[in-house]
Amino acid sequence: MRRRPQIAALAAVVALLMTACSNPLPTAMPEAEAVAPPALSAVQSQAVVAAVGSVLSTSDKALDPAGLPARLTGPALAMRTAEYIRSTATGGAKPPTPLPANEATAVIPQTDVWPRTMLVITDQPDDLSARRVLVLQQAAPRDQYKLWGWARMFPGEFPTTAALTTGSAVLAADDPDLVVPPSAILSQYADVLANGAASASAAKYAGDTFRTAIEANRTQQQALAAEGGATFTETYTATDGPVVSLATQEGGALVVGQLSTTSTITAAQGGTLTNSDPFSAALAGAAPTTTLVRTYTDVLVFYVPPASAGGQVVALAAEQILTAAAVS
Amino acid sequence: MLKRLVIAVIGAVGVLAVGLAVASATLWRADDVLVATVASDQAYVVTAPGVIDVGGAPATVTASTSSGHPVVVVVGRDTDVLGWVGGDRYELVTGLSGWHTLATRAVTATATASASGAASPAAAASDAPLAATASSSAAASTPAPVAVGDPAGSDMWTASDAGTGSATLTWPSQPGRWSVLAASPDGTATTLSIAWPRTVTTPYLWPGVAVGGLLVLLALGLATRMWWTARRGDASWTAVEVAPAPLAAAPVPRTRRELREAERLAAGSRSDRPRTGSMERVPPPSRSRHDQGHDEGPAGPSGSVPPDRAVDSDSAGSRRSTPTTGPTPESVDASTSAPQESEPRGRRLLPRRRRPGSVDDGAPTEVSTVAPRAGVGPQATAPSWVARPADGDAAAPAGAPAAPTTVGRPTWVPTRTPRTGSAPAGRVPGAEPDRRADADRRPPAVVDGPVPQGPPPAPQRRARPSWLGADRVSPPPVVPVLPPDQVAPASVPTPAALPPSPLLPPTVRADAWRRTWGISPADDAPAGSAPESAPDEPEDGR
Structure with a gap:
């Protein structure tokens, strides 16, 4: 009879062991992140590009810009819309710019705030034209990434950027460690475009295909205008600040910005303009008489070397599309 | 009871441990x-x-x-x-x-x-x-x-x-x-x-099962052991009683030394072996019969005798019978045969003698060849001898029986003397004079040596059947010596005294005889039958 309490005690001990050995409730132990993670993973970025490409291909077939806002914004939306008009006006002779929906590589920002802007470098288009740099931007958390702009890559090397899994740091607009602060680049470049070597900033900017083309076109237009007694003027204006500045491996930065080029042709007094460009007419909605103002939207990608290394700011890619016209 | 309780508790704990272990892996197992x-x-x-x-x-x-x-x-x-x-x-x-x-x-x-605002237009x-984790530009x-x-x-x-x-x-x-x-x-x-x-582990399952299983096995083992012990209790008891030493010791004081010396001189170590053999017999049967014997024992040698039988019949029956067979059975036969014919005389006597007799039946050849004569002669004589010595030594045997009952030895002691007596008896013919003189003590020892030798010739002559008839006849040769003894045996008390003596001595003789003749212990097999018959007889006797 003495054993009963002992057995009971033993059972109790065993039971306690069984139950008391249970683990304490686990607690959430999130990782601490010293640096914000990349906004998107490579897979996600590819998905975004594909989504954009899907919208583009759909809209391109119909030449209907109605569906573009879903995945296009800013300059890209305006440019694409204009291209549809152009394509329509020219009867398909000038189709929209091909924009491959395949991502060769990307520059993804490290950020946890909005807007978020990333660069995607596409494969070479089927027409063997230059690669495109797609600028994709998410303006707000509940927005999707949208194509903000695109640019044709110039021949030459593209700076090395961080791996996708790491992401590239987003630099402030006034980052002092660069040869030129991002916020000043577009205005200075505009000045260089307008004034050439006479610009105060001319020494800071290396020559590039875009600049050369602008200057050549301007000279040609001026010559043509002069023949008819007309005048041709062209101005370059930075639109807002740089949309994004992303660090490169060498400590430099990729700066993306937008310029607005306005070219104005004014007929000589008493004279009239003869416009053979259906695109402009379509954009303006009327044939010009005395004045034709064409507004181009320019998307530019610069490489800005770090201040420590020095060097010149180089335009890596650019695109200029006539997006507006006015006649009078 | 305490032992049982402990075993039960161990088993219960083992089962409990196994149960808990299994439960921990089943009932109480955490969800996956x-x-x-x-x-x-x-x-x-x-x-x-x-x-x-x-x-x-x-x-x-x-x-x-x-x-x-x-x-x-x-x-x-x-x-x-x-x-x-x-x-x-x-x-x-x-x-x-x-x-x-x-x-x-x-x-x-x-x-x-409350979040800190920044200049950025972000929404x-x-x-x-x-x-805390947000970057600086909130x-x-x-x-x-x-x-x-x-x-x-x-x-x-x-x-x-x-x-x-x-x-x-x-x-x-x-x-x-x-x-x-x-x-x-x-x-x-x-x-x-x-x-x-979740990775659910069952760390208590196998350890628990193992420990519990061991406990259960332990409990089973203990229980089995206890059960066996309880069952074998008798056997082990008897074995313990065996005490050969006492026998040797008992004789020593008196004649043993001399006997041994004589035996050594004559047959070397023969005497020792037989004794031990005889010793073994006694213990097993002694228990139950001892008790009974005790009751009766005190009264006289007869009481002591039964134990011997019991021993023979029970455990060591085969052994004893074999060792003793030679001479003893014969002598017994002689006596038994006589008693059988005249069972009415005394059942007590019969049982005792019958054992030997049964043994003889089992190993008739042996008996017939060797023992018969010695048995016949000796038996007849032996009883007489014993009787006399008993009479003379009456005090000693009587006392001895009492002791044997308790220890088992005492019975022996008295028997021994008879043995020696009987042994001598077989030889008596040759050394009658000495026997009488030494009666219980010396004569037997001396006799032992000679007995084996002497008997062989006799067996050849007579077969059992002849024995039955011969007993009466045999007496005559022995008679010379016996007559006086016979008178005593004739009375009831004498037979009681007689039987014990014949039994013991025969074993000794048998061993000695076997050795001398080179008969292997395998011959004992027939003796196996003896024990069976023996038990029956004792019952009858009782």
């Missing part, structure tokens, strides 16, 4: 899946970073609403999720409040207002709990609360699922800070549950 749930009245349920990995990986996240309502569940970086939720009210899951419940905290839009809202929250939105399809989510009523996704653990957002786009209350697989 840990499911924690929270039912929120908010349209958005957000988990703090790390919560999704609290229970392991992969996590199965299920968001549900009342049936018919759309529901979305997504996993994204904590900043993305909170950025998406923005200024809306939501339920923040901070961890586990129990094994099956999630701890939550309601977060209102006002909490986001993102950083939540208080995440302020975005100012948009003043206008966002209407209930649908997070499905956002580019930010790493995993997502949408459905009606419920939506489920599986989240393999990834490095980073991940949050779950469960939302019902139409504002219905959302329930979030997260299930984690």
Whole structure:
């Protein structure tokens, strides 16, 4: 009879062991992140590009810009819309710019705030034209990434950027460690475009295909205008600040910005303009008489070397599309 | 009782241990899946970073609403999720409040207002709990609360699922800070549950089973042992009693030494062996019979005698019979045969003699060849001898029996003397004069040596049948010596005294005889029958 309490005690001990050995409730132990993670993973970025490409291909077939806002914004939306008009006006002779929906590589920002802007470098288009740099931007958390702009890559090397899994740091607009602060680049470049070597900033900017083309076109237009007694003027204006500045491996930065080029042709007094460009007419909605103002939207990608290394700011890619016209 | 109780407790503990071990792996085994749930009245349920990995990986996240309502569940970086939720009210899951419940905290839009504003135009809202992790450039929250939105399809989510009523996704653990957002786009209350697989171990199963099993086996072993002990109790007892030493000791004081010396001179170590043999016989049967014998024993040698029989019949029957067979049986036969014919005379006597007789039956050849004569002659004489010595030594035998009953030895002692006496008796013819003179003591010892030798010739002549008849006849040769003894045997008391003596001596003689003739112990087999018959007889006698 003495054993009963002992057995009971033993059972109790065993039971306690069984139950008391249970683990304490686990607690959430999130990782601490010293640096914000990349906004998107490579897979996600590819998905975004594909989504954009899907919208583009759909809209391109119909030449209907109605569906573009879903995945296009800013300059890209305006440019694409204009291209549809152009394509329509020219009867398909000038189709929209091909924009491959395949991502060769990307520059993804490290950020946890909005807007978020990333660069995607596409494969070479089927027409063997230059690669495109797609600028994709998410303006707000509940927005999707949208194509903000695109640019044709110039021949030459593209700076090395961080791996996708790491992401590239987003630099402030006034980052002092660069040869030129991002916020000043577009205005200075505009000045260089307008004034050439006479610009105060001319020494800071290396020559590039875009600049050369602008200057050549301007000279040609001026010559043509002069023949008819007309005048041709062209101005370059930075639109807002740089949309994004992303660090490169060498400590430099990729700066993306937008310029607005306005070219104005004014007929000589008493004279009239003869416009053979259906695109402009379509954009303006009327044939010009005395004045034709064409507004181009320019998307530019610069490489800005770090201040420590020095060097010149180089335009890596650019695109200029006539997006507006006015006649009078 | 205590022993049984202990064994029972050990067994019970063993069974209990096994049971608990098995139960720990079955009844009490933790679930393979840990499911924690929270039912929120908010349209958005957000988990703090790390919560999704609290229970392991992969996590199965299920968001549900009342049936018919759309529901979305997504996993994204904590900043993305909170950025998406923005200024809306939501339920923040901070961890586990129990094994099956999630701890939550309601977060209102006002909490986001305190976030430090920055110049950036971003509309993102950083939540208080995440302020610490937010980068330096915290975005100012948009003043206008966002209407209930649908997070499905956002580019930010790493995993997502949408459905009606419920939506489920599986989240393999990834490095980073991940949050779950469960939302019902139409504002219905959302329930979030997260299930984690658990690696459930049963660390107590095999150790418990092993220990418990060992305990059970131990208990069984002990129980079996106890049972056997209880069953064998008699045998072991008898074995213990065997005490050959006493016999040797007993004789020593008197004649043994001389006997041994004589034996050694004559047959070397023969005498020793027989003695031990005889010793063995005694113990086994002695118990029950001892008791009975005791009752009777005190009265006279007869009481002591029974024990001997018992011993023979029970355990050592075969052994004893074999060793003793030669001479003893014969002598017994002679006596037994006589008694059988005249059973009425005294049953007590019969049993004793019969044993030997039975033995003889088993090994008739032996007996017939060797013992018969010696037996015949000796037996007849022996009893007479014993009787006399008993008479003369009456005090000694009587006392001896009493002792034997208790120890078992005493019986022997008296028997011995008879043996010696009997032994001599067999030889008596040759050394009658000495015997009488030494009667119990010396003559027997001397006789032992000669006996084996002497007997052989006699057996050849006579066969058993002849014995029966011969007994009466045999007496005559012996008669010369016997007559006086016979008179004594004739009386009831004498027979009692006689029987014991014949039994003992025969064994000694038998061994000695066998050795001298080189008969192997295998001959004992026939003796086996003797014990059987013996028991019957004693019963009859009793």
